Amino acid sequence: MNHIVNLAALRKPLPSALLAQLRALLGERLSTTQAMREHHGRDESSYAPMLPDAVAFAHSTDEVAAIVSACNTYGVPVIPFGSGTSLEGHILALQGGISIDLSQFNRVIAIHAEDLTATVQAGVTRKQLNVELKDTGLFFPIDPGADASLGGMAATRASGTNAVRYGTMRENTLALTVVTADGRVIKTGTRARKSSAGYDLTRLYVGSEGTLGIITEVTVRLYPQPEAISAAVCSFASAGDAVNAVIELIQLGVPVARVEFLDENGVRAINAHDHLGLPEQPLLLFEFHGSTASVAEQAAQVRDIVAGHQATGFDWATRPEERSRLWAARHNAYFALLQLRPGCTAISTDCCVPISRLAECILDTKADCEQHRMVYSIIGHVGDGNFHVLMMVDPNDAADIAQAEAINARMVTRALAMDGTCTGEHGVGLHKMDFLIEEHGVNAIDTMRAIKHALDPKNIMNPGKIIRW
Structure with missing residues (x-):
């Protein structure tokens, strides 16, 4: 708990210039109401609510990039929000900042039935995708129980009841579109089933819990309906x-x-x-x-x-x-x-x-x-x-x-x-932060921290999660 208290002490008021910039970008899709902040400041964990200063509803990758770029300029934290079903405090705003809600960014971009793949925006939920697939003879099997968003499932490396046969999000994510901490947009992977081309950035971002970048599009494997x-x-x-x-x-x-x-x-x-x-x-x-x-x-x-x-x-x-x-x-x-x-x-x-x-x-x-x-x-x-x-x-x-x-x-x-x-x-x-040290050892955690520092030098991406700055 001391870790949480110490981070809360770092909380600073949002710069008025940033709020004005985001309002010009989003209009009514930027909310600072107490009710909206409370909704985005709690998940299914046992932690007390920790509210963001504002909630931004993004409708495109470009909008996410513009929000993150502006927040990076002012050193303001950003926390991605999908459906709010996480269990370990992932979406809590320890230092305040902007919660970027991707739930309205929820279009199925393409279904390539012949290749057994689909590409979706991050706010698409697993049930929504399976409804879209119902006439193709295919389905997406990863089922964590809650009707979670695909972006959130990739960010937390979700699995669930079908994992014994079909694997987890790690095995079933082929490619991502990610907004980095400085507002750039990168694409990791392709729809090809395998690749030896460079570092595996897809696997780096799958399971990163929003601490390295914000996932805005996901390409997943599909399976024939039994x-x-x-x-x-x-x-x-x-x-x-x-x-x-x-x-x-x-x-x-x-x-x-x-x-x-x-x-x-x-x-x-x-x-x-x-x-x-x-x-x-x-x-x-x-x-x-x-x-x-x-x-x-x-x-x-x-x-x-x-x-x-x-x-x-x-x-x-x-x-x-x-x-x-x-x-x-x-x-x-x-x-x-x-x-x-x-x-x-x-x-x-x-x-x-x-x-x-x-x-x-x-x-x-x-x-x-x-x-x-x-x-x-x-x-x-x-x-x-x-x-x-x-x-x-x-x-x-x-x-x-x-x-x-x-x-x-x-x-x-x-x-x-x-x-x-x-x-x-x-x-x-x-x-599970302290347990992660026990599991991997100090040298491995230092390596993770080096990646975090390199990709998010201002520590604005969901700060206070996975590893200590």
Whole structure:
């Protein structure tokens, strides 16, 4: 918290000349109202709101470039804003400045169905893109749960429930248009599937969380819609049985599209929130994609594997409405869990470990939560070794929050000792900065800092995130 307080002390009033320049550029699309600033000064993290001084709604790359260039002249911070669904404080305005809202910059520029690619403006959301693709026989599979913007998903290197089969934004982003800290526009990559031409700037900006530049256009990979989709759910006597079943099926190479784990607390919460009748035990939720024959074969393999781990039930959900209801309940788990402790707030965190160590990491974390009587749930995209811990805390109880943060710190230390990472998909933001040093070491962080200093010498690009200046 001292880091945040110190940065807040650097906050300075916006120069009136800058405001006049931006008003001339944007007109009514520049807002300084309290309500608009509050909307752009909070995300889904547990941090208190930190408001920008103004919000600029950009409609083009040229407008973003003009805004950033003006802010660079006056040394004013800029924070890109997509849909506000980040979980680690990514969009908070630690030093004030201008929030650049890209949600209205949301046109699908081109769909090249024959090449399995699409190019979109940064404000296009994943659901919007899939609606545009519905008549092409293609879809975009990256699904972090929230209807996030593609620019934000690239900036945070998002993944989600389909990552076990389709990968993350890192693998599925081919090219970007980026506005740099001095207002220049660069393009990284092409629609070609591979390249050996120079430094890989696309990968540099994917996951940079707005600290090196602002992503305004994204070219992504698309995939054929599967001929058949089926889902199944089964319950287990223990979390260890459920996770060990996943480890075995991944090691055997069963090509499941999704495999999600919910502990008994998560199941209890979604039963109450979504009026389901699932057994209140640890469960796995599967989805299978492919031809009718391959889906049946995958399901049969999984059924045999989970039976060897004392699974009970293997209930099918073949109709789209049944599948949608199950996955909607899974995606609503965050909000369902808030009902377990009325008036609470959630500290949500994640880590990722090699698949062989997943059961050990989850069970040790679960025991830690139980020992300290935390109201919590563990939910995971366990097919790729990634899981989330959601801890319900009293926002007015400093000791309660400190206890949750201590559990989180022990979880991350445990994951790093297993050659894992402090965050599989949430990103660093504010919350994971110290863990990043522990994971990569001082020399690697110094290298990251050198890149930041070279590309953003005035430290105006989302300052205070990922690494300390």
